[in-house]
Amino acid sequence: MGPGQVMLDLVGIELSEMEREMLCHPQTGGVILFSRNYESPEQLSALVAAIHAARDPHLLVAVDHEGGRVQRFRDGFTRLPPAAALGAVYDQDAAQGRTLAEQAGWLMAAELRAVGVDFSFAPVLDLNHGLSGVIGDRAFHHEPHAVGALAQAYIRGMRDAGMAAVGKHFPGHGGVREDSHLTLPRDDRTLERILDTDILPFELLSDGVLAGVMPAHVRYTQVDEMPAGFSRYWLGEILRGRLGFQGAIFSDDLSMAGAEFIGDYPARAGAALEAGCDMVLVCNHPEGAAAVLDTFAAHDDPVARVRLTRFHGHGSVAGLGRLRQQARWREAHRALTVLGEAEPELNV
Known part of the structure; x- marks a missing residue:
């Protein structure tokens, strides 16, 4: 049997007995x-080895490790630049911007794979409309074709390192000021406007380039009253x-305020x-996660399980020390370190 359909988190730096039991839930x-x-x-x-050892085939291990403000592991890992820094280079020299984006995708993925992590929820495909503080410099660019070009290069680097890509946040979180961690944002643009702008990067990458997509906890009021992550229209008819x-398709975190109006965690x-x-x-x-596991214990979607198996990481898990001996790592680390300096972490 393949992986189940619930992704959990952990409290600390090692597994507790209760967490081990939850990992064994079907x-x-x-x-x-x-x-x-x-x-x-x-x-x-x-820790990753212990998680993987809990089940066969092993559970997926993921992280938000985009670079810039959103990089969960710092000391011992390369400080990666925010995506907007790559976009700024692209504006001056498109070829160099794409080269750096590919290096960034490879370096991010190679370092995570070296310690066993299967995948990162990256890249961000939102457009920077100058409105959203929670997106901001997490976006490559404000222009959709630039986002598509940079993301394609970034994903190519990820693939070279043995990692599948997840584009977020479909159909676009950059057009609202509100943070969906804190409230349910409302985007009043028409479907035609969204299709002409924010959806374009997803469209450019949907044909076999992206292995996964994460929808936004945003309500697009002119299209559907349900937020995208709970919308049959957005996920079924459009995506x-x-x-x-x-x-x-991975939901965004169900504990975010943008999901609260649906009801309790099983709902x-x-x-x-x-x-x-x-x-x-x-x-x-943890209580919400346990309730979801118990409610959906008998739920099974064979197609979803097959889709999720693509996210098992490939390639070396030989450790960061051995990775740093590679010329490719040294070149990418040198090229990206300056861009990644002095960027504070934001817990989003």
């Missing part, structure tokens, strides 16, 4: 790590139908799965 499919789960590369390798996307998970999500994330709320 509906558990993966674990997402945060900064609180990291102490050192050696500790992280041991699967119009864009022809065949990869996996949120049920609505996301019914809308078309293949895996739901339940973070920072």
